[in-house]
Amino acid sequence: PGRHSPINHPDDATRRRNSVLRQMYDKGFITARALHEAQAEPLLVRGRNYEQSPAPYFIEWVRQYLERNYSTEQIWEGGLKIYTTLNYDIQVAARRTLREGLKKFDKETHKGVGFIENILEQGQDLDTYVHPEWRQIFYEGQIVHGLVMKSTPQEALVKLGSFTARIEPEDMTWTEQEQVDQVLKPGDVAAFSIQEIQRAEKTIEATLDRIPEVQGALITIDNKTGAIRAMVGGFDFQYSEFNRATQAMRQPGSLFKPFTYVSLMEEGYSPFEHVLDAPVSYREGPGRIYAPENSDQNFRGLMTIRDAFAFSRNVPTIRLANALGIDKVIEVAYRFGIQRKLPPYLPVALGAGELTLQEITSAFTVFPHNGVRAHPHFIQRVEDYHGATLMEHQNQFDQVISPETAGKMLYLLRSVVERGTARRAQSLERPLGGKTGTTNDSTDSWFVGFTPQITTGVWAGYDEKKSLGERVYGATLALPIWIDFMENISETIPIVDFEVTYAPLDITLAQRQNVKVKGEEVVQPWSVEDIPPPQPF
Structure with a gap:
């Protein structure tokens, strides 16, 4: 059907239409007058999308x-x-x-x-080459492979099926080349992004692109x-x-970290208690030591759980997972709908599954x-x-x-x-x-x-x-x-606000416990009164 597309191949589509009309006349479905009038009508494509x-x-x-x-x-x-x-x-x-x-x-x-590939180097001919993508209907925003027919420093003439496009330096700025023929040469097959189609004139406005x-x-x-x-x-x-x-x-990767922190919050801890961001290692088996690192290769010392999470620190997360137990973290992940079986070892807390x-x-x-x-x-x-x-x-x-x-x-x-x-x-x-x-x-x-x-x-x-x-x-x-x-x-x-809310700390409670407060944000560790103070991580 693509060969007779009235959009990409109007001449073929017209010949096919006239052939069908002739067969209708031969079988007596239409008169000679109707045949001639229908064949004289221009081929129109209605719609733009x-x-x-x-x-x-x-x-x-x-x-x-x-x-x-x-x-x-x-x-x-x-x-x-x-x-x-x-x-x-x-x-x-x-x-x-x-x-x-x-x-x-x-x-x-x-x-x-x-x-880019070059068909001339492969022994093919410019005039007979047909790319498989040219059989489809073109639309604006589409990426299509085109054949470079000619090129000069100022522009390249590109064939895209029955359409042509002219590529100028401003259409390929991302290559950081000022002259078109430094990038495009006759015989090159490259990807072009269609910006606008003039179907009556059989021309396309396009930019040089690439399939990532x-x-x-x-x-x-x-x-x-x-x-x-x-x-x-x-x-x-x-x-x-x-x-x-x-x-x-x-x-x-770090996208898995919330499951460790959920486990922590369920144990009664708050975002403002502290965890240590410092070198640590664990024995994984005979002769095997696991020593987690942060992405920046640095350590920040004692920091709030909130900051350890916000800045995606690896070492504090592993310390927490080890204290809680990796089986607990994995159980939480399963509750959240994670279906794949996760191995019970510490790196899973950093997204190793x-x-x-x-x-x-x-x-x-x-x-x-x-x-x-x-x-x-x-x-x-x-x-x-x-x-x-x-x-x-x-x-x-x-x-x-x-x-x-x-x-x-x-x-x-x-x-x-x-x-x-x-x-x-x-x-x-x-x-x-x-x-x-x-x-x-x-x-x-x-x-x-x-x-x-x-x-x-x-x-x-x-x-x-x-x-x-x-x-x-x-x-x-x-x-x-x-x-x-x-x-x-x-x-x-x-734009609406979240229904779920969390007040970090009641100000009165903060004053009673002599906890330093900046506005409503606690900047020192604290514990809820009915929860025993946590052990240091």
């Missing part, structure tokens, strides 16, 4: 669900109507911001190295219902159908929802052709932690934004909480953040688990994508 679905990964997820639960006949001939939880505007923003964020990182990292090697995923979940409002499983479904939001097993973006994002919905986790779902209802309901989702809830513990954890997670590793999210100027995550050698970049209404998780990394580069963290790759996404949906999500 040629963009593909903004949710191909989500649609494939729905298809797999239907395949598991309904017969082939029902799916393809039964006229099923499927009502999903997807929010179109949020999904469009999710896809766009993830793609733009990955492309920006890729261009800053690799510049122009190794993104780095991948990513984004998922947004409604805190109160578990409904999945947006899901992007990779840079482009056309190039990879693997869903990194639901299928990729990755180490979460593996899980999916969907799992960890769903787990974080507990904190802004009074300790309650709504099970995630993406199908709301399925009806048959006559409107009879075949399936309707019933929300399921688990009280994972107490409202009091949820309040303390929300306070800690908001501290990450207010003073910790996610400070740049303050630019959104709304109540937020969240946690950054980075794995060893920077192979994975994470950020999961929430408003009172939704929780969104972002992951970025290479599929083969190689380093993203020096000084690439959750705060420098995943977090900026998350911020851009939240800016794009700011009008969709009203």
